[in-house]
Amino acid sequence: xxxxxxxxxxxxxxxxxxxxxxxxxxxxxxxxxxxxxxxxxxxxxxxxxxxxxxxxxxxxxxxxxxxxxxxxxxxxxxxxxxxxxxxxxxxxxxxxxxxxxxxxxxxxxxxxxxxx
Amino acid sequence: xxxxxxxxxxxxxxxxxxxxxxxxxxxxxxxxxxxxxxxxxxxxxxxxxxxxxxxxxxxxxxxxxxxxxxxxxxxxxxxxxxxxxxxxxxxxxxxxxxxxxxxxxxxxxxx
Numbered sequence: 001x002x003x004x005x006x007x008x009x010x011x012x013x014x015x016x017x018x019x020x021x022x023x024x025x026x027x028x029x030x031x032x033x034x035x036x037x038x039x040x041x042x043x044x045x046x047x048x049x050x051x052x053x054x055x056x057x058x059x060x061x062x063x064x065x066x067x068x069x070x071x072x073x074x075x076x077x078x079x080x081x082x083x084x085x086x087x088x089x090x091x092x093x094x095x096x097x098x099x100x101x102x103x104x105x106x107x108x109x110x111x112x113x114x115x116x
Numbered sequence: 117x118x119x120x121x122x123x124x125x126x127x128x129x130x131x132x133x134x135x136x137x138x139x140x141x142x143x144x145x146x147x148x149x150x151x152x153x154x155x156x157x158x159x160x161x162x163x164x165x166x167x168x169x170x171x172x173x174x175x176x177x178x179x180x181x182x183x184x185x186x187x188x189x190x191x192x193x194x195x196x197x198x199x200x201x202x203x204x205x206x207x208x209x210x211x212x213x214x215x216x217x218x219x220x221x222x223x224x225x226x227x
Contacts, residue, residue, distance in 0.1 A: 004159075033214060043160070043205070045214040056212045091159065101148045101209025104162030 002027050005074075006092050006108035013082050014116050021077040021111045025094030032075045033105060034067060037089040046090075049075060079113075087115045120208050122218035129196050130226050136192045137221040139206030143187035150207040150215060151180055151191055160205060163191075196225040 005024040013019050025032050034046040036059075045059040049069035060067065064082075069075040079086055089112050093105035121140045129135050141149065148167045152160040164173040169184040177194045193200055203222045207215035 031213060035215075035217075042219045043215075043217045045216065048212060048214050056214055059214070093160075095213065097213075101150075101213045101215070102165055102167050103213075104150065104165050105215060106162065107152075107159040109159045 004092055004094050004106050004108035006090075006111050008111060009109060010112045010114070012114045012116060015083060016081050019079040019082050019086070019113055021079075021090050021092075021113070022074045023077070023092030023094075023108060024074040025092075026106050029094035029096055029106070031095045031097060032069050033093045033095075034075075034077050035091045035093065037091065037110075039088070043091065046077070082113075082115050084115050087113055089113075120206060120216050120218040122204075122206055122221050124221060125219065126222040126224070128224045128226065131197060133196050133225075134192065134194045135196055135223065136190050137204060137223075139189045139191070139218055141187050141189075141206075141208045143184055145210065146184045146187075147209050147211070149182055149184075149189050150209075151189070152205045152207065153202045154205055154220070155202045163204075191221075193223070196223070198225045198227050201225045 007022050032049045035043045037043050047060050047067045048056040064080045066078045089110045091110045093107045095103040095105045097103050123138050150165050151163040154160040164180045166182040171182040173180050179192045182189045201224050203220040205220045207217040
Protein backbone atom coordinates (compact mmCIF):
# COMPACT_ATOMS: atom_id res chain seq x y z
CA UNK A 1 0.00 0.00 0.00
CA UNK A 2 1.68 3.18 -1.19
CA UNK A 3 -0.76 5.51 0.58
CA UNK A 4 -0.40 7.50 3.77
CA UNK A 5 -0.12 5.11 6.68
CA UNK A 6 -1.24 6.08 10.15
CA UNK A 7 -0.99 3.98 13.28
CA UNK A 8 -2.51 3.05 15.50
CA UNK A 9 -6.04 3.26 14.06
CA UNK A 10 -7.50 3.43 17.55
CA UNK A 11 -5.75 4.52 20.73
CA UNK A 12 -7.16 4.55 24.24
CA UNK A 13 -5.40 6.46 26.99
CA UNK A 14 -6.21 7.43 30.55
CA UNK A 15 -6.09 11.05 31.63
CA UNK A 16 -2.52 12.12 32.30
CA UNK A 17 -0.89 9.57 29.98
CA UNK A 18 0.97 10.33 26.79
CA UNK A 19 -0.33 9.60 23.29
CA UNK A 20 1.95 9.09 20.28
CA UNK A 21 0.44 9.06 16.82
CA UNK A 22 2.50 8.02 13.82
CA UNK A 23 2.25 8.91 10.17
CA UNK A 24 4.27 7.63 7.22
CA UNK A 25 3.69 9.82 4.15
CA UNK A 26 3.23 8.58 0.61
CA UNK A 27 6.44 7.54 -1.08
CA UNK A 28 8.20 10.57 -2.49
CA UNK A 29 6.23 13.07 -0.37
CA UNK A 30 8.21 15.28 1.96
CA UNK A 31 5.39 17.55 3.18
CA UNK A 32 3.25 16.32 6.07
CA UNK A 33 0.20 17.92 7.67
CA UNK A 34 -1.77 17.00 10.78
CA UNK A 35 -5.46 17.79 11.16
CA UNK A 36 -7.86 17.16 14.02
CA UNK A 37 -11.57 16.46 13.92
CA UNK A 38 -13.23 17.04 17.28
CA UNK A 39 -16.67 15.45 17.83
CA UNK A 40 -19.35 17.20 15.75
CA UNK A 41 -16.78 19.51 14.17
CA UNK A 42 -14.93 19.76 10.87
CA UNK A 43 -11.29 19.16 10.04
CA UNK A 44 -8.98 21.72 11.63
CA UNK A 45 -5.35 22.27 10.70
CA UNK A 46 -2.78 21.63 13.41
CA UNK A 47 0.75 21.59 11.99
CA UNK A 48 2.68 21.44 8.71
CA UNK A 49 6.12 19.83 8.62
CA UNK A 50 8.86 19.08 6.15
CA UNK A 51 11.74 16.76 6.91
CA UNK A 52 13.31 17.96 10.19
CA UNK A 53 11.47 21.30 10.03
CA UNK A 54 8.22 22.68 11.38
CA UNK A 55 6.87 25.04 8.72
CA UNK A 56 3.60 26.16 10.34
CA UNK A 57 2.34 25.20 13.78
CA UNK A 58 -0.30 27.89 14.06
CA UNK A 59 -3.04 25.31 14.74
CA UNK A 60 -1.28 23.48 17.55
CA UNK A 61 -2.47 24.02 21.13
CA UNK A 62 0.21 25.94 23.01
CA UNK A 63 0.81 23.29 25.64
CA UNK A 64 1.17 19.49 25.71
CA UNK A 65 1.19 19.04 21.91
CA UNK A 66 4.30 18.61 19.79
CA UNK A 67 5.11 17.24 16.35
CA UNK A 68 8.22 16.12 14.55
CA UNK A 69 9.19 14.70 11.18
CA UNK A 70 12.71 13.32 11.52
CA UNK A 71 15.13 12.66 8.69
CA UNK A 72 14.44 8.95 9.02
CA UNK A 73 11.15 7.45 10.10
CA UNK A 74 7.54 8.58 10.38
CA UNK A 75 6.14 11.87 11.55
CA UNK A 76 5.02 11.76 15.18
CA UNK A 77 2.29 13.80 16.85
CA UNK A 78 2.78 13.66 20.60
CA UNK A 79 0.24 14.66 23.21
CA UNK A 80 1.47 14.77 26.78
CA UNK A 81 -0.76 14.52 29.86
CA UNK A 82 -3.87 13.87 27.82
CA UNK A 83 -7.24 15.25 28.93
CA UNK A 84 -10.78 14.26 27.93
CA UNK A 85 -10.95 17.15 25.48
CA UNK A 86 -8.16 15.59 23.42
CA UNK A 87 -10.54 12.80 22.32
CA UNK A 88 -10.79 13.24 18.56
CA UNK A 89 -9.85 11.78 15.20
CA UNK A 90 -6.37 12.86 14.12
CA UNK A 91 -5.64 12.77 10.41
CA UNK A 92 -2.30 13.00 8.69
CA UNK A 93 -1.89 14.06 5.07
CA UNK A 94 1.07 14.37 2.73
CA UNK A 95 1.77 16.17 -0.51
CA UNK A 96 4.47 16.33 -3.16
CA UNK A 97 5.13 20.03 -2.54
CA UNK A 98 3.65 22.44 -0.07
CA UNK A 99 4.07 26.16 0.09
CA UNK A 100 1.83 27.22 -2.81
CA UNK A 101 -1.00 24.89 -1.81
CA UNK A 102 -1.52 23.80 -5.39
CA UNK A 103 -0.91 20.09 -4.84
CA UNK A 104 -3.60 17.74 -3.55
CA UNK A 105 -3.11 16.36 -0.09
CA UNK A 106 -3.39 12.60 0.40
CA UNK A 107 -4.92 11.55 3.70
CA UNK A 108 -4.39 8.58 5.95
CA UNK A 109 -7.27 6.73 7.61
CA UNK A 110 -6.79 8.62 10.85
CA UNK A 111 -6.16 7.70 14.48
CA UNK A 112 -9.20 7.75 16.76
CA UNK A 113 -7.99 8.81 20.20
CA UNK A 114 -10.23 8.12 23.18
CA UNK A 115 -9.40 9.39 26.65
CA UNK A 116 -10.89 7.55 29.61
CA UNK B 117 -8.68 34.63 9.73
CA UNK B 118 -9.60 32.75 6.57
CA UNK B 119 -13.23 31.56 6.54
CA UNK B 120 -14.35 28.95 4.09
CA UNK B 121 -18.11 28.48 3.97
CA UNK B 122 -20.10 25.72 2.30
CA UNK B 123 -23.77 25.43 1.53
CA UNK B 124 -26.04 23.68 1.92
CA UNK B 125 -24.97 21.76 5.02
CA UNK B 126 -26.82 18.65 3.81
CA UNK B 127 -28.68 17.53 0.75
CA UNK B 128 -30.96 14.60 -0.02
CA UNK B 129 -31.58 13.73 -3.67
CA UNK B 130 -33.03 10.86 -5.65
CA UNK B 131 -30.86 8.60 -7.79
CA UNK B 132 -30.51 10.19 -11.21
CA UNK B 133 -30.94 13.78 -10.01
CA UNK B 134 -28.24 16.30 -10.76
CA UNK B 135 -27.10 18.50 -7.91
CA UNK B 136 -24.65 21.22 -7.02
CA UNK B 137 -23.20 22.84 -3.93
CA UNK B 138 -21.30 26.01 -3.18
CA UNK B 139 -18.03 26.89 -1.52
CA UNK B 140 -17.23 30.51 -0.74
CA UNK B 141 -13.86 31.83 0.33
CA UNK B 142 -12.12 35.21 0.74
CA UNK B 143 -11.03 36.38 -2.71
CA UNK B 144 -8.02 38.34 -1.46
CA UNK B 145 -4.65 36.51 -1.28
CA UNK B 146 -6.06 33.52 -3.14
CA UNK B 147 -3.71 30.59 -3.80
CA UNK B 148 -5.82 27.55 -4.61
CA UNK B 149 -9.16 25.86 -3.99
CA UNK B 150 -9.37 22.15 -3.17
CA UNK B 151 -12.36 19.79 -3.26
CA UNK B 152 -12.36 16.49 -1.36
CA UNK B 153 -14.85 13.67 -1.03
CA UNK B 154 -15.11 12.01 2.39
CA UNK B 155 -17.04 8.77 2.66
CA UNK B 156 -18.01 7.45 6.07
CA UNK B 157 -15.26 5.39 7.75
CA UNK B 158 -12.76 6.32 5.03
CA UNK B 159 -10.24 9.11 4.57
CA UNK B 160 -10.81 12.31 2.56
CA UNK B 161 -10.01 11.78 -1.11
CA UNK B 162 -8.83 14.61 -3.34
CA UNK B 163 -11.16 15.45 -6.23
CA UNK B 164 -9.81 18.70 -7.67
CA UNK B 165 -7.27 21.42 -7.06
CA UNK B 166 -8.00 24.65 -8.94
CA UNK B 167 -5.85 27.74 -9.09
CA UNK B 168 -6.96 29.96 -11.99
CA UNK B 169 -10.04 32.14 -12.24
CA UNK B 170 -12.48 30.49 -14.62
CA UNK B 171 -10.95 27.02 -14.09
CA UNK B 172 -13.29 24.15 -14.81
CA UNK B 173 -12.33 20.59 -13.92
CA UNK B 174 -14.16 17.33 -14.53
CA UNK B 175 -13.85 13.78 -13.23
CA UNK B 176 -16.50 11.45 -14.58
CA UNK B 177 -19.90 12.82 -13.54
CA UNK B 178 -18.39 15.36 -11.12
CA UNK B 179 -17.21 18.78 -12.21
CA UNK B 180 -16.19 22.00 -10.51
CA UNK B 181 -15.86 25.66 -11.45
CA UNK B 182 -13.90 28.48 -9.85
CA UNK B 183 -14.47 32.23 -9.61
CA UNK B 184 -11.60 33.80 -7.70
CA UNK B 185 -12.76 37.39 -8.22
CA UNK B 186 -16.01 36.87 -6.34
CA UNK B 187 -14.69 34.07 -4.14
CA UNK B 188 -16.80 31.02 -4.91
CA UNK B 189 -16.59 27.55 -6.41
CA UNK B 190 -19.39 25.20 -7.45
CA UNK B 191 -19.26 21.42 -7.42
CA UNK B 192 -21.70 19.67 -9.75
CA UNK B 193 -22.74 16.03 -9.79
CA UNK B 194 -24.64 14.87 -12.84
CA UNK B 195 -27.01 11.92 -12.51
CA UNK B 196 -26.31 11.22 -8.82
CA UNK B 197 -25.81 7.60 -7.81
CA UNK B 198 -26.02 6.05 -4.31
CA UNK B 199 -22.23 5.64 -4.31
CA UNK B 200 -21.93 9.45 -4.54
CA UNK B 201 -23.26 9.66 -0.98
CA UNK B 202 -20.50 11.31 1.04
CA UNK B 203 -19.45 14.58 2.61
CA UNK B 204 -17.90 16.98 0.12
CA UNK B 205 -15.32 19.34 1.56
CA UNK B 206 -13.76 22.38 0.04
CA UNK B 207 -10.58 23.94 1.38
CA UNK B 208 -8.38 26.90 0.63
CA UNK B 209 -4.74 27.30 1.66
CA UNK B 210 -3.53 30.72 2.85
CA UNK B 211 0.10 31.69 2.43
CA UNK B 212 1.43 28.27 3.47
CA UNK B 213 0.29 24.87 2.31
CA UNK B 214 -2.08 24.21 5.22
CA UNK B 215 -5.72 23.72 4.24
CA UNK B 216 -8.56 25.64 5.83
CA UNK B 217 -11.63 23.45 5.38
CA UNK B 218 -15.27 24.36 5.17
CA UNK B 219 -17.77 22.42 7.27
CA UNK B 220 -18.74 20.28 4.29
CA UNK B 221 -21.91 19.39 2.41
CA UNK B 222 -23.27 15.94 3.23
CA UNK B 223 -24.99 14.36 0.25
CA UNK B 224 -27.40 11.44 0.55
CA UNK B 225 -28.53 9.83 -2.71
CA UNK B 226 -31.63 7.65 -2.34
CA UNK B 227 -31.99 4.68 -4.73
